[in-house]
Amino acid sequence: MIETIHVNLNNYSYNIYIGEYIFNNMFISSIFLKNKNNVLITNKKIEKKILKNKNQYFYKILNKIHYFSINDGENYKNLYEVEKIISFLLNNLYGRDLNLIALGGGVIGDITGFVASIFQRGVNFFQIPTTLLSQVDASIGGKAGVNHILGKNMIGSFWQPKGVFIDIKFLSTLPKKELLSGIAEIIKYAIVFDKIFFIWLENNLFKVLNLQKKELLYCIKKCCELKVKIIENDEKEIGNRVFLNLGHSFAHAIETFTGYGKWLHGNAVSVGIIMSSYLSFYLKYLKKSELLNIINIFNNIGLPIIGPSTMLPLDYLKLMMRDKKVINKNLRLVIPVSIGKVKLISSIKENILLDSITACQERRFFS
Amino acid sequence: MIETIHVNLNNYSYNIYIGEYIFNNMFISSIFLKNKNNVLITNKKIEKKILKNKNQYFYKILNKIHYFSINDGENYKNLYEVEKIISFLLNNLYGRDLNLIALGGGVIGDITGFVASIFQRGVNFFQIPTTLLSQVDASIGGKAGVNHILGKNMIGSFWQPKGVFIDIKFLSTLPKKELLSGIAEIIKYAIVFDKIFFIWLENNLFKVLNLQKKELLYCIKKCCELKVKIIENDEKEIGNRVFLNLGHSFAHAIETFTGYGKWLHGNAVSVGIIMSSYLSFYLKYLKKSELLNIINIFNNIGLPIIGPSTMLPLDYLKLMMRDKKVINKNLRLVIPVSIGKVKLISSIKENILLDSITACQERRFFS
Numbered sequence A, B: 001m002i003e004t005i006h007v008n009l010n011n012y013s014y015n016i017y018i019g020e021y022i023f024n025n026m027f028i029s030s031i032f033l034k035n036k037n038n039v040l041i042t043n044k045k046i047e048k049k050i051l052k053n054k055n056q057y058f059y060k061i062l063n064k065i066h067y068f069s070i071n072d073g074e075n076y077k078n079l080y081e082v083e084k085i086i087s088f089l090l091n092n093l094y095g096r097d098l099n100l101i102a103l104g105g106g107v108i109g110d111i112t113g114f115v116a117s118i119f120q121r122g123v124n125f126f127q128i129p130t131t132l133l134s135q136v137d138a139s140i141g142g143k144a145g146v147n148h149i150l151g152k153n154m155i156g157s158f159w160q161p162k163g164v165f166i167d168i169k170f171l172s173t174l175p176k177k178e179l180l181s182g183i184a185e186i187i188k189y190a191i192v193f194d195k196i197f198f199i200w201l202e203n204n205l206f207k208v209l210n211l212q213k214k215e216l217l218y219c220i221k222k223c224c225e226l227k228v229k230i231i232e233n234d235e236k237e238i239g240n241r242v243f244l245n246l247g248h249s250f251a252h253a254i255e256t257f258t259g260y261g262k263w264l265h266g267n268a269v270s271v272g273i274i275m276s277s278y279l280s281f282y283l284k285y286l287k288k289s290e291l292l293n294i295i296n297i298f299n300n301i302g303l304p305i306i307g308p309s310t311m312l313p314l315d316y317l318k319l320m321m322r323d324k325k326v327i328n329k330n331l332r333l334v335i336p337v338s339i340g341k342v343k344l345i346s347s348i349k350e351n352i353l354l355d356s357i358t359a360c361q362e363r364r365f366f367s
């Protein structure tokens, strides 16, 4: 069975399809086979594992599409690769009637969406997310972009896909550490929106990690629904969509500091959520017991709760001041006030932020 | 007196202000002086001629704004300069509340608008056009973008300014060949939309070229009004906005072939309009007398009517196939069917196009 979630954004509405073996579906396969202007963007690793892997059931569909591969990795999510993709498209005389297809994780999705938004002032694109992280998060919502050496995702646009095709079959070749990275974003949704989901995760996360079909599909669908509800009301992140950035100011600082690709995005998000939760506890919003629950859920599944040892609290501060949530040089941060509820705080005193980062780095959560 | 044209694009509406000494107006000057997050983007030539020129009345306003200069010229309208501007903004900790101000001709306007559309997924920007071409055309309508080595304006977006500030005082330092280049776009409007305006131009074009205030202001306002009417109905160029591209498929081919900056945009447009007009005559749409009127108006004012001698008809064809109007590898072209009326044609036979380019290049207009 294929589950369909409709994303209602007026002229930019689209469907998310979720299931197993979804490319066997006639309607879906025809989207990818019938159109002469499809170009698939992927990376060299996925080219090998998916496109050229005859043992995979989707080989017969996806391998028929004209494609272009960039290098694999977060450190290739930049303007130079964007230009390479565009050169490929122009050399092959693709025009405004092009459909780009992103086949890969969040990196491929973000860069392909961005190219789609700027190639000849905008063309259609589709998302086929192949990592857990991109299936629950990155492929939905239309945030596209690339990194700048001075900051993550600093160059980008809002550009909605025309369809998102989520097949859990892709996850069978995904390394465990990448699955874990996706789990971090799943936990994020629960902390931001839904205490009951959080409790469900406390009991079922290992099943998700082991790709047990029922739990996995439930979990992906749940996250998609939560995200869709938010973006339908706030496509351009003027309001509540910012809540989805829980932990991300810290996470982006870690990723920028250590060099793109050194820390997996989900791992950085895990640490970032711990840091925002601790800050909230420090500011007397979050209860000690809930802080403990949050630390435990990440820790138990094997996600990091401490940032890189080489990174000083001041390093965080400096990089966080470049965050997109900074307004008038005033840092704004999302923190959980309880599990299932977050708020945006601003005018945070520097010394409070530094103290609380220090405490986290030294594991002094409750001293 | 300051004329105001309102551009009605729902959430993206804005005003165009046209006049002389407009920065003496309190309301206008306050926009540029009161906001701490203004950053002006310009080039090194304009920096010297306008920003740092104490003899210019607008010095006292514009010189107070934090600014960044890129190199001067069409060949710097590319992704590398985009990245430089973004580095400057990030190094100075500008965030989403930034207002970018484009001070310059179409090159600065196009690149600044593009940066505004992708910096942290989009920030506000204002246009202060300082060339005739940008005052009558490039600064209005929200087409932003940069060139790719394989084709002009191939990378870009639609991103509306929050205001356009047109002061004819800027034109006093503009070289005559640049004024002429702007004149080509002015003639374009007349051929596309308005025979009466065409006749007015036949009689008054030299006054415009000599910057006679009354005629100049009339002409700028007229062009802005014509453009605004089109974009209000078709912001994203799905319909009639394409008419504004009369001559541009040929022009972009010339600019790409000769190397960006070698041929002024307006000069290339002049040749492009002659070529589309001749094609129209060849296809028995345009009358001989009107073709003659069109050739004469460009020729009399001193604009080129023949393309670069090194460029073969096949060179045009190859480059035109990368035009944004190509759909399904099918070239579409705007041609004038009479003065004041154009149409979009498609499925043009290659040999017809080649023949008619050859005839133009050999000046065999009526043989």
Ligand SMILES: NC(=O)c1ccc[n+]([C@@H]2O[C@H](COP(=O)([O-])OP(=O)(O)OC[C@H]3O[C@@H](n4cnc5c(N)ncnc54)[C@H](O)[C@@H]3O)[C@@H](O)[C@H]2O)c1
Pocket: A043, A045, A046, A049, A072, A073, A074, A077, A104, A105, A106, A107, A108, A110, A130, A131, A132, A133, A134, A137, A138, A139, A140, A141, A142, A143, A144, A153, A170, A171, A172, A173, A174, A175, A178, A181, A182, A265, A266
């Ligand atoms: N746009 C958004 O809303 C959004 C949201 C969250 C994260 N992101 C971005 O997503 C990126 C992280 O995404 P990611 O975690 O998917 O990383 P990723 O895209 O780098 O993929 C992780 C690794 O897995 C490989 N891979 C992908 N699919 C595979 C498969 N089926 N089998 C084997 N290997 C496979 C990739 O080649 C890569 O090496 C970050 O750049 C982050 O900023 C974007």
Ligand SMILES: NC(=O)c1ccc[n+]([C@@H]2O[C@H](COP(=O)([O-])OP(=O)(O)OC[C@H]3O[C@@H](n4cnc5c(N)ncnc54)[C@H](O)[C@@H]3O)[C@@H](O)[C@H]2O)c1
Pocket: B043, B045, B046, B049, B072, B073, B074, B077, B104, B105, B106, B107, B108, B110, B130, B131, B132, B133, B134, B137, B138, B139, B140, B141, B142, B143, B144, B153, B170, B171, B172, B173, B174, B175, B178, B181, B182, B265, B266
């Ligand atoms: N976005 C649009 O809708 C649109 C429409 C038409 C053209 N364009 C683009 O505009 C560009 C051409 O614009 P342009 O003709 O203004 O060229 P330009 O921006 O290169 O300016 C021409 C020259 O005049 C100089 N200059 C500018 N103002 C001056 C002043 N007041 N005094 C002295 N020198 C001055 C510039 O530094 C430059 O050397 C092309 O890239 C074209 O593609 C865009």
